Amino acid sequence: MSVPMTDSGPWTTSDPTGLHRVLDDRVVLPQAAQHLDARREIWPDEVRIRVETLNLDAASFRQLEGKHSVDGQPDGDAVRGEVLQIVAERGKMQNPVTGSGGMLIGTVDEVGSQSTLGLAVGERVATLVSLSLTPLLIEDGLERWDGRSEQVPADGYAILFGRSIAAKLPDDLSARLSLAVLDVCGAPALTARVIAEYDAPTVAVIGGAGKSGSLSLAAARDAGAARVIGVVPHAPEAGALRNARLADEVVIADARDPVALRDAVAAAGGPADVTVVCVDVPGCEGGAILATAQRGTVIFFSMATSFSAAALGAEGLAADVRMLVGNGYTPGHADCALDLLRRHDGVRQLFERRL
Amino acid sequence: MSVPMTDSGPWTTSDPTGLHRVLDDRVVLPQAAQHLDARREIWPDEVRIRVETLNLDAASFRQLEGKHSVDGQPDGDAVRGEVLQIVAERGKMQNPVTGSGGMLIGTVDEVGSQSTLGLAVGERVATLVSLSLTPLLIEDGLERWDGRSEQVPADGYAILFGRSIAAKLPDDLSARLSLAVLDVCGAPALTARVIAEYDAPTVAVIGGAGKSGSLSLAAARDAGAARVIGVVPHAPEAGALRNARLADEVVIADARDPVALRDAVAAAGGPADVTVVCVDVPGCEGGAILATAQRGTVIFFSMATSFSAAALGAEGLAADVRMLVGNGYTPGHADCALDLLRRHDGVRQLFERRL
DSSP states (O other), X not given: OOOOOSSSOSOSSOOTTSGGGBOSSXXXXXXXXXXXXXXXXXXXXXXXXXXXXXXXXXXXXXXXXXXXXXXXXXXHHHHHHHHHHHHHHHSSOOOTTTOOOEEEEEEEEEEOTTOOSOOOTTOEEEEOSOGGGSOEEESSTTTTOOSSSXXXXXXXXXXXXXXXXXXXXXXXXXXHHXXXXXXXXXXXXXXXXXXXXXXXXXXXXXXXXXXXXXXXXXXXXXXXXXXXXXXXXXXXXXXXXXXXXXXXXXXXXXXXXXXXHHHHHHHTTOSEEEEEEOOOSXXXXXXXXXXXXXXXXXXXXXXXXXXXXXXXXXXXXXXXOEEEEOOSOOTTHHHHHHHHHHHOHHHHHHHHHHO | OOOOOSSSOSOSSOOTTSGGGBOXXXXXXXXXXXXXXXXXXXOXXXXXXXXXXXXXXXXXXXXXXXXXXXXXXXXHHHHHHHHHHHHHHHSXXXXXXXXXXXXXXXXXXXXXXXXXXXXXXXXXXXXOSOGGGSOEEESSTTXXXXXXXXXEEEEEEEEEOSSOOEEEOOTTXXXXXXXXXXXXXXXXXXXXXXXXXXXXXXXXXXXXTSHHHHHHHHHHHHTTOSEEEEEESSHHHHHHHHHHTOOSEEEEOOTTOHHHHHHHHHHTTOSEEEEEEOOOSSOOHHHHHHTEEEEEEEEEOOTTOOHHHHHHHHHHTTOOXXXXXXXXXXXXXXXXXXXXXXXXXXXXXXXXXXX
């Protein structure tokens, strides 16, 4: 598949996975690579995007903010400095600790002659593949960003490969709102698919007032859940979620406390047939497993999930639960999520509260 | 659920999950705990086992051996020293890097009056919950172990909680062979369950000549797979797997090279509807995803799996694949695995080759 070139680089043909832009010595996919080639020129199946805003993944931003805090006060300049350094070194924005990235919005700048993504020059789009595998070059030093929020105004360009995903931004929603929805659009789509495998299941969404959580609650109800339980960490979120009317029951529990989570879900009508984990803090695996009925399913959407904690935790509890790695891609996920926002006022309320 | 005690400790009642033996400040399950209480006295729902052999998890042993190698030569004394130190500090054998443990065999020493595990004093058993959550005390300094193999002769005791799993060792198989089978018995059981959801699927087992791999191949064929592909890293394993006659096709590929794995499985009749990852090396997520058909399933049994690499890798490839965290527990898994070994000479051959 790779053919050595004589002068301008190692690849004469591109690979739809983006392998031709991996600069590592070993053959790895762009997501696993240490360094990507972020050159401006595109291969025939690629698309170049003029970047407008980066949206850092929540787990990544939280890690950066925590690392660069003094006495609990985040140092925005230091966060910005590290983001610039990461992108310059790696040719992509991938947090070296969490492994995660985020997404971006921008305008289509050039479309290769063999691209199959269906994009046209000038269209405003959001990329739905992670920044952790997207070649990126920043040209403005992020001078318009204070380093204190996940949404990063930026000027520069990014590259989409042959096998990639981007969504046109809808006309009826603000770019900020669309980006926030598209960022987590894999969660409601997969939740709906799993719920359809059960007959009128009880569903618990851990982190139900958040972005992926509120969309998952709405998707669960639409997909036929008999009872929908939202779990939140404290009273203000409980109030917001109750006002949104997306859940039959709203309960407060620390998701990192396995007994508290188990008991809270049980008291709300659990255990759950399907438990959806949408909180970006480590240590929620055990509680999610204990909150789930035998032959139930746990879907982990949090990038803070530990594979071994989940695998060994379930075994150690003799828990016959199916555990899914939350795949961010399901066909139709972008339209599905935008549609949920349009149809459920409660979802829109919760999103606008966070913008 | 927890009731403060006045004199002998914080818990008057035990919790079936073993919470009463967690010494951490936060409420965490035993698997996630830093320190367990390995006291000899049992609660009424517990069982104490006199330990005979520890079987370290492959990923854990590999990490320890690598860490304590000089010029590629493992230092067995250093490995033994670190295992002793871990158990003394944590009250359990949990590798701090991999998070994994292993299992043990021993003899039932005492059964609490309220235990529901169905065990009797004097029975020889294997524990099927991970050592990473099993209270353990070593009393012989592991003096009979040279630190150079995963099977560790040991004297000491271990504790099973109310909600736990242990299997009586069968009379017709050696303890060593039974232990090796029971160590990985979750893999064939879950593989069979997933395969039954598809109609005559193509199945690829990455690491097909290994313990969990060979059992998964046998389980796949019994569960109705139309084509079974075994992937191995080199010619000697390919020869062994061909002799075992467990796979329709045996192919050689480095599972860490995503393109090589994709192409090897495709050439053998793939992509696979179900891909089972049984190799304990990091970096196999991308290749497993690329080797799998749209709407297919990847089951990750390797403790070296990275959650974020799997989640973001699938999204980045626009791969509509379901990804399962390999739960080590499925009801009936021990009997199912022992039965596969008895019925498939090829499985027995491959196991005996490794003992």
